[in-house]
Amino acid sequence: MAENTYRKGDIIELTVTDLAEKEQCFGRLPCGMGVMVSGMLAVGDRISARIRKVRQRYIEAQAVEVLEPSVDRVEPPCSFFGVCGGCKLMHVGYEAQLRYKEKKVSDALRHLGGFVDSPMAAPLAAPSPEHYRNKIEFSCSSKRYLLQEEISSDRLQAPKNFALGFHAPGNFEKVIDIDRCFLAKEPMNRVLGLTRRFALENNLEAYGAREHTGFLRNLVVRYSEERDELMVNLVTSWYDRDLMERYAVYLEEGMAGAGMTIVNNVTSRRNTVATGEREYVVRGSGVITERLGELDFRISANSFFQTNTRQAEVLYRCILEGAGLREEDTVYDLYCGTGTITLFMARHCRRAVGLEVVESSILDARSNAEYNNVDNALFFQADLKDFKTMLPTLEAHGRPDVVVTDPPRAGMHPKALEAMVQLGARTIIYVSCNPASLGRDGKEIALAGYRMESVRPVDMFPHTAHIESVACFVRE
Template identity: 30%
Template sequence: MAKHHYKVGQTVSGITKGYTSEGLGILYTEDNSRFFVKGLIDGEEAEAKITYVGQRSSYAKLTKLITKSDKRIQPKCPVSTACGGCQFQHIAYDEQLKIKRGIVENAFRTIAKSDHPVDECVASPMPYYYRNKMQIPLGLDKKGNIISGFYRARTHIIIPTPECVIENERSNGIIATIRALMKSMRIPPYDEDKRSGVIRHILIRTSYYTPGLMVVLITNADNFYSRNNFVKALTKAHPEITTVVQNVNKRKTSVILGKRFRTLYGPGFIEDDILGIRFKISPQSFFQINPLQTENLYKIAIEKAEINNSHTVLDAYCGIGTISLIAARHAKKVIGVEINSRAIRDARSNANRNNIDNVEFYTADASDFMENEAKLGSKYDVVIMDPPRKGSDEKFLNAVLTLEPKKVVYVSCNPGTLARDITLLNKKYEIKSITPVDMFSQTYHVETVVLIERK
């Protein structure tokens, strides 16, 4: 924390020592005050202007690098410092991996009070152009030109982005065509303040192992002028598009997708493979965004579980059944639980299309389901859990303690909530391994697989 005499607008200087959980450099001054600064690398000496002074944390904006780290590189993206999408493009990839391992280590040390060793972060085979899903807001610049890009961090200000270097390369050209068609057909982008205009966002999903490419038009209206002509022109310009879907969202909200979908072209979904299993992917399906690294992630999870053909496995927060169906190839039986009914319909469809019959899927809140299973005295050999970023809850974790599976494999995209939840399971379980996996290259986000076993 900063000493009381520092004020907003003041310039400070110091040495960078380590990182926050969000990848900000921690700048220490001569009096050992610390400021969180975007864009700094461990060991760099710098000057920064204070933007906020708080009791527990203070922030500053980098104004001058006095010494540069040999891990500092030129970002591939010209707007990476302004855009809120990437935080690490200025950092060499090997250093990114070290930072992510450190973020996980710090979470377990400070939250779980655990000094269990953390494995090296598993490198991604595709540090760039890896994302199979992009959500692009549209708007107007000051001259009235249609722009698309990503929001500046913690704002809804669009930073025009002609090419995103972490999105699938096929997506960038499609976005440019959509902007041109909107201009020629006089289809206005949505204005958040006025709540007027037509197209709010463009969502693009791409397949890696199949030719699938989905474009979702998120609109502020049920219909719009020249919609059919727009779709015809778009698919003619980009024959690689296999389906176009309209999503209607008229609400005043930052939530991107509305509840209503209409297929305008093609089947309304795409397909892709993970470890030889084919999955149906709808516009709203949860599907990991890094296709090759997803296979590494799930291999690690399944190997840690050591599932065999006598085991009954519970896959909580199962989504469209990705881990469930992979585990089913090794297990006697798999139960998948997910609160989203659309996802469960896709999961059952995925099981049928892959001729996997030793898996059952249930639409239920994972915590309620687990609590009921505990009351029934059900038996599971392995529990695999991959909750949302907010983590699990005490009801679910207490049910795990009651059910007492031999192993729990916890897959998480948030080291903080992961460490918190593991702490609640310490009564009966001990950590066997902690493995960070770089699913989100060029960002501070990190996926982690933790294996705990019954004591």
């Protein structure tokens, strides 16, 4: 078929040669035309696909059938794979996942950063690709997402007006009712099952996002590996003291022997965000404690904490290794959150200064410093796009020898990036959760007179397309 004869609706055959963002893959037709294909595929799959759009330089298509499976393809253990949007790579063997993620970082550095020969090490694999998360947010909805087998058979497997699980991809009001998440610790899955049973037995009305009605909104479960502690946070539209007392007794009986604190976040906001305007501690202290390295962190219901505890330690040791700290050094930690990296660094230098825009995070960071008896860490609330205006105040504590920056997925604000390189630190450690941002910001850091010395991907989130990277830049 000649290139100009392809039409919408045609069935084409091709081999997947690369993975792209979200659920898209890439391949080429014999004529050389590129094809972006939607569907849960693996590199090496020989597929048929239906054309959706013919553009000037490439074709968009939807996968129809895997004709010859890739050697990288495996059977996903989760029955909700392909419906739930969480684990987009569960059908790919873990070694192949690591190769894909390594290539993703390398491509971004080459194409967006201009680093032709980036000094990149192999990704650090997670000890286990399953049951690694220490926090899971489940959503509750009055509109249950119907599975294809239910629609085909016209026979419901459960009530349509209640679901506790994960939002269907691209749908803010419908939730997939799941019984188990393969990324959650098993005690967290037990809490999920008990909470669903309690809600159904007590006729609790699920929240309707469009109508803004209903009582039960979210279930957030956190787990401390170090202390074997659970935090159960039920997010509701109003406070019902007697009901929460019955729920606590129900959980305690069902989770016999488990160390547990139970809290109730209450919100009247018109959204599905799992945080409250008010918080009630129903059982226990309202916090759990987790350990990273030699530090203990008290985690409250709405605190930020890395969701993969063991790999967070690996990530932080990579940061420490790249920084090459000396006893007399001053470190600035930009986008410091609750201060985990700042405190990790403070034990190896003269002073560590953390900057963060969120007030509650700064309060948590100061509390964590006090809890761990770290007296050489300072924390300031600051909007980093106004970083330059803060420099006179910060320099009273010493100009930085090392800067660590851990920005959001979008990367650093241009003004913050400009001010950071003007500090003239000996070393800049850029911690990235988005290879594209690392490529773009890394290019600007290099143009300011820094050499990229090393890049180390760290797989914090197996079965997903996300990859963390620690990049070390040394001033020329």
